[in-house]
Amino acid sequence: MQPAAMIPDPSSPGFWLTGTLDSVEPTLRGAARCDVAVIGGGFTGLWTAIQLLDADPGLRVRVLEMERVGFGASGRNGGFCDASLTHGLANGIAHFPHEIRQLEAEGRRNLGELVAFVEAEGIDCCLEKTGAMSVADHPHQVDGLREFADVAADYGVSLTFFDRKALAAEIRSPVFEAGLLAGPEQTVMLDPAKLARGLKHASLGRGVTIHEQTRAVGVERRAGAVRIRTSTGATLLAQHVVVATSAYSGWLGRLQRLFVPVYDYVLVSDPLTPDQLASVGWQRRMGISDAGNQFHYFRLTADDRILWGGYDAVYHPGNRVGPDLDQRPETFKRLERQFFRAFPQLIGLRFPWRWGGAIDTTSRFMATFGQSLGGRLTYALGYTGLGVGAARWAGGVVRDLILDPDADRLQLEMVRSVPFPFPPEPARSLTVAAVQHELARADERGGRRGLLLRTLDAIGVGFDS
């Protein structure tokens, strides 16, 4: 539980990370060697390191993290840990209709294993097996939710529809018209920074060497190996390199066409008083998101604050990322206004915590994998805002690419195929702006998608957070 008296620190990247990270692992200095070097200490990098060691305990694995473990999206997100590997079932059906049943089964197995790992390792990350609810906050969304429950059932996903009255018994808002609840086999809620901290210790306990405050600036092929250079002039020679730098992957030129970094913003309130909590209900404590193209996600923290995030998805031209983009007052104001529209009974509630983080968006909204440098460099990125659970599965794919190239799951089309690339600037900024404009218009027009979106849907290309 976070201490209630914790003071918001404007220089910190958020509520979860403040006070959570413990000892700093030493920066890489001089020249070192290892079998596998993992660049990026988020969920992808840490799960990869853990699964490599679990498969081969003799491997020498080092993780290089430019800031602190969990500094990126992994320590800043909403903490919805979902079984989907495809940014939701609907997106999975759209892209991989012949494979989606297998992907759904893989995703549920992955979530079950993730929860079992957290329990077996004793990781305190406030994991709550609550499930998650999608709510309609406009009448036109109600039929869509009801119909989707039937579609999901065909794919083995059990969702429960709540009409307005039934929903009001779960969560009280004048604007929620209906809801669709997924159970804990589909979504669990957790404190992401505490999970990152737990994975850091699970890695260290297996013999992984972690170097924090160590930024990789280049990789080059050497005879039978890859040499990584860091910003301080240290080098690491590895048989194999894993790039797990997510929305920050612009440092590696060959990944730039695959993704756009999109900033997503979050507010966290003061703890609710018992009366305030009673006024919203929310006894099952499930995570909730609303059903528009521009959507909010919201949840209770372990100490009964409300986290409320989403809606704006901000692209900064040139794939720009950096701490100067973590604060966006106009988005925070909009989020507050929208929160009190949903929960007018909480007017007066303060949101002292506010931050943003970069999401690695691909044109098909799910992870993509690949190798280069003669198969000695492997990358995984692109979860597009739904990577808390999927990053563990991706770490398993990366492990298989390195240690077990005949593994069945490497035959999946989702693993083998590549998303449609984003164009270079200035066309990239123009494309993103046009799609965002159309998504907002579709929400205003009762969900009807215009020509641009329908064309992109038809060729399997899109933009999301």
Ligand SMILES: Cc1cc2nc3c(=O)[nH]c(=O)nc-3n(C[C@H](O)[C@H](O)[C@H](O)COP(=O)(O)OP(=O)(O)OC[C@H]3O[C@@H](n4cnc5c(N)ncnc54)[C@H](O)[C@@H]3O)c2cc1C
């Ligand atoms: C605000 C927000 C809310 C979100 N909400 C949810 C949610 O509720 N549920 C969900 O499933 N997903 C959510 N996501 C997405 C989810 O957090 C990510 O998909 C997931 O954390 C990605 O993990 P990762 O390890 O690939 O990336 P990251 O966690 O970003 O890790 C990449 C790491 O690489 C490091 N790095 C970068 N460049 C270098 C370099 N050159 N050298 C060394 N290190 C480097 C970074 O410092 C960073 O720590 C959200 C994301 C954001 C930003």
